[in-house]
Amino acid sequence: MAVTQDELYAGLDLELSWSERALPEHVRTKHVHRLHPYHGKFIPQLVEVLLDRYFTRGAHVLDPFAGSGTTLVQALESGLDATGVELAAFNCLLIGVKTAEYELPLIREELNDVYERVGVQPTKARRASKYVSSWYAPQARAELLAFADLIGEYVYSDVLRVVLSRAARSARRTTHFDLEAPRAPQRTEYWCHKHKRTCRPVESAGAFLRRYTLDTLARIEEFAELRGDGCSAQVLHGDSRDVEYGTAFDGVLTSPPYPGLIDYHEQHRYAYELLALDDRRELELGAAAAGTSRASLAAYTEGIAAALANAARACVDGAPLLIVVNDRRELYPEILDRAGLVLEHRLRRHVNRRTGRRAGEYFEDVLVTRRA
Ligand SMILES: C[S@@+](CC[C@H](N)C(=O)[O-])C[C@H]1O[C@@H](n2cnc3c(N)ncnc32)[C@H](O)[C@@H]1O
Known part of the structure; x- marks a missing residue:
């Protein structure tokens, strides 16, 4: 029997769950978020609410899996500084263009x-x-x-x-x-x-x-017109497992890649070909090409844990590390443990699926963690 709306919503963080009507496509892809399509990003409104809940204006937020730069763009809009780390050269180019200040x-x-x-x-x-x-x-x-x-x-x-x-x-x-x-x-x-x-x-x-x-x-x-005065964002092109951070952050907001789902270089292959960009796909964590064998999941767990531990070391004491995931393989208890992080809350949100081709209810968690 199908669940009722009340049952579905019990246990959800409603401030983080939007309907299509409340948040249509053009709002989710506002201003620079639609400079180029990118498969696998989170929506800016989620970032907006989380920055507002866990950070204060003027703080410096880190995203060690910066992707298309959603965290960095929204940080600028909310009056924060931001640093992102990203392995894929095209994504770095895109983030740089989204967050630059222009004459x-x-x-x-x-x-x-x-x-x-x-x-x-x-x-x-x-x-x-x-x-x-x-x-x-x-x-x-x-x-x-x-x-x-x-x-x-x-x-x-x-x-x-x-x-x-x-x-x-x-x-x-x-x-x-x-x-x-x-x-x-x-x-x-x-x-x-x-x-x-x-x-x-x-x-x-x-x-x-x-x-x-x-x-x-x-x-x-x-x-x-929207970016905060005096705020800045930078992107580090590197591997978040071993990148060196030269500064202290007030917290982390990120959505790591999932195992075996998306190839983040391959989805923008045309750009790598036309612009002769540096291809580092062999270092991609969770790449679809690696599949989901037991060995691939173990490598994924180790890699994400190393990246989160490296990010946590660069944060001030007591800083929140917010990780947006759908952990259907239940890998995160081990990942957090290995990264030296303690789970404080798990916020559950309902993700609105846009197309009939991807049917079924889908939920995502925001893991609110801190360094042990
Ligand atoms: C789920 S996406 C992040 C999407 C981002 N939240 C957004 O809204 O655009 C994960 C990103 O991690 C990057 N990535 C994968 N392995 C990495 C590594 N070892 N170091 C840094 N970034 C990596 C991928 O290239 C991908 O862009």
Whole structure:
């Protein structure tokens, strides 16, 4: 028998559980949070509430698995300083672009200038990688490579790298319903489960490049109005198990990778290919490619514990370490123990699932821990 709403809500932290109506897609992806899609992030509103409950203005928060930078962006919005550690180079690029302070007249001038040049500049003859040759139609490929050639001419070149990546994601030869993790290029028309009609793979990238250039500018301008004065964020590109922190933090807010679920480098493969980014996937904790064998879970447990212990050592005495997880394999009692952390509370939240393709109730915990 299905549970009643009252039964479902008993034991939940309702301030951390939102319905689709209360928190529609455009609110969850407000301002810079949507500079580029990222599979596996937590929602900014969760971070907002937790920062408000456990930190004071002016504090310095650490996220040792910074991902797309949700903690850092929200820290800036809440008047805190923030540091993130992230292994994947593309994620570091994205975080840097989201959290940088811009000279607004200059970024407006640059993005409007590049907008006018999309599709005008011929590509210098250069060999596309095997990946680029097979995943893009000839026109899309030429437009993306021409845009890539322009990037170095601008002060805010990293912003253009993110625009290029977002357009490259949209312009892949793929089906509309499988943008997150397409397995092979789609070269012919296909029956689209999303639009319930026959669709064709994308031929060109120009419209995406133009649209995302203007959208990125608007989002950066919007966030510039909201960020706290004098607050700053930095991202350390490294492995959170052994990165050296040169400062003391007032606490941690993080969502570690899950075992065997998502490949954080592979999901942005197009960016690594087009921008020649450093690939460190062999150090990814919990990578899908490693699977969930007993040995993989043991390595995962050891790795997450080492990263949390390293973060905890960098915190002031009594600091809260908040860990957002769905621990369905019950690995966290051992992880916390190994990391020298004590569980103080477990806050349970209901996660609103957006698509019918991922059916079923889903819950997540916020583990409120402190150093033993
Ligand atoms: C669940 S995601 C974090 C998402 C983040 N909360 C957000 O909202 O964007 C976990 C992140 O941990 C990163 N990661 C995996 N292994 C790592 C390691 N050894 N050191 C640092 N980061 C790592 C992955 O690249 C991924 O971006």
